[in-house]
Amino acid sequence: MTSSTLKASPLRLSTASASFEADFKARLHWSADADAAIEQRVADILTDVQQRGDAAVLDYTRRFDGLQAASMTALELSQADFKEAFDSLPAVQREALQNAAARIRSYHEAQKKASGESWSYRDADGTLLGQKVTPLDRVGIYVPGGKAAYPSSLLMNAIPAHVAGVGEIIMVVPTPAKGSVATGGAGGDASAQGERNVLVLAAAYVAGVTRAFTIGGAQAVAALAYGTATVPAVDKITGPGNAYVAAAKRRVFGTVGIDMIAGPSEILVLADGSTRPDWIAMDLFSQAEHDELAQSILLCPDADYIERVQQEIDRLLPTMPRAEIIAASLNGRGALIHTRSMEEACAISNRIAPEHLEVSSSEPHRWEPLLKHAGAIFLGAYTSESLGDYCAGPNHVLPTSSTARFSSPLGVYDFQKRSSLIEVSHAGAQVLGPIAVTLAEGEGLQAHAEAARMRLGGV
The missing domain is CATH 3.40.50.1980 (Nitrogenase molybdenum iron protein domain)
Structure with a gap:
């Protein structure tokens, strides 16, 4: 038609x-709900990568993306690769990436100031109460690759992570060879490089990605979640992907955090x-x-x-x-x-x-x-x-399928965690102690009650 x-x-x-x-x-x-066959395949891939590490990732990358890499080193992108990609772009594209990045950064800096800072106060008896906000140490960003590439998605994931103060941002991006399973063909070529999208690499340069690997699919999610000899384990995985990626993110949740299942x-x-x-x-x-x-x-x-x-x-x-x-x-x-x-x-x-x-x-x-x-x-x-x-400027990673009823756009807060701060003064222990003793004894937890009771009276 x-x-x-x-x-x-x-x-x-x-x-x-x-x-x-x-x-x-x-x-x-x-x-x-994911297809049962996809769920089983993903479960097998996750287990294999958890057990065999780099070797399993290389096997699946050969099978699905057609990349014949001898080692994971051949699949790692360098900062020089990012810079070369950025420099190769026409000026109008370079400026568009930089302008978009600046607006995204400005918005998320305002977001951090409004909702991502530590705070505390002291009550009448001198007890300090508050919240300590700290960034995640290391996050993984999944970026679709090949012809279906989304540099804007990279900016929306990496920049708020940077604003939050994340120390390391690890990107995974599939670069399937022409004719690979990922591109709908029967088999890949003998290359270890595949189809690298210049805009994605340039966006990685603009956004300040720390390390990047040309791997994708459930095997990439597994490598980020469990870690391998080459790919460092992360604390959280964000970014869109296909049904296999979504199923893998769902399964590794708990070992790592995830943004959402879109x-x-x-x-x-x-x-x-x-x-x-x-x-x-x-x-x-x-x-x-x-x-x-x-x-x-x-x-x-x-x-x-x-x-x-x-x-x-x-x-x-x-x-x-x-x-x-x-x-x-x-x-x-x-x-x-x-x-x-x-x-x-x-x-x-x-x-x-x-x-x-x-x-x-x-x-x-x-x-x-x-x-x-x-x-x-x-x-x-x-x-x-x-x-x-x-x-x-605001993030384009958004809740779908009516989940906006209870969830929010990706933001600085997704790359931070909060710890409660409690510092009870002597006077505060006299006020809080009897309350805690009463409630602990009501729950039958005597050690809890005694720990509070011991602090009553003098030092």
Whole structure:
């Protein structure tokens, strides 16, 4: 089917319809459960890497990425590699990376100042209470590689880690050989290098990555989680990946921290009809082009405007290089929903708790207070979600699949941990001791009670 004959017809729903609830729930449904075969394969890979270390990583890299490396040394990228990649870029790309990095750093520095600093106070009896915030020692960042490369994702993961004060940032990025399993071929070439994305390496230079290895998949997650003779074990793993990477991150959680298990990308647009409909159509496309499971939804109280957006979808779709993916996404998971009011649209948005939420209204600040659950909220007609993906400043690693109800964007706080500080004075022990004794004896923990009782009275 050619792009000119493709049709994208998102499901048309109305909140006034008797079947709305059932149709709405069916359209939102997406399961995060991993395929059983993938889970078993990932479990086997994790165990193998845990037991054999570098040798297992090299074997899987040969098998899946087609890289014939004799040792892990051949798969490690150097700081010189990063600098060479950066220097090779056209000036406009170098400046774009640097400008985006500067905005991302500025935002996360403000975030650290607001929520990532230690604090303490003394109460009336002189007892000190507080919280000590310290960075993680070492984190691992998974960056998709090959043709599907995302330098912006590298910036969004590495820069807040640096701002948090993380000592070492270890990047893993697959560089599959042409014809490898990872690129859909039958087998790789004899190279130990593979397809290195220059923008990703340049972004590593700009973001200050400490070390990097050209490995990917579940084996890379295992190497970061357990450590090998060459790859250092990390404290936390962040960054997006395919189903194997997601399954591996889920399994190593507990040994290391992880950021989140991300589902398909999502955008929800709340529109009052004041924005150009072609802008809205393109914003819906901006998520649909990720993959067939991505979800793009429009909520609007103006039925005529919804029809105009559909007309722009029809007009613009043939111009899109990824038209087939966009059409599959909009036909399978997209929706254009006619609401009774903007207030109702806001209420439905809170039920969806989307990854990206655009408030495309002439009065965005009127509606923002009504919105409780979203990964990121984009206010006003000029605030396209794509600006947030690349250079606005806030992090683009966001909760998906309604998890914004209870989780937050990646941030400085994800690369820090907090320790409680308690320093009880003599006077404070006289106040707190009897309380602790009573509660400890009530729980039958006599040693707890005695430890508190011993501190009552004189020294």
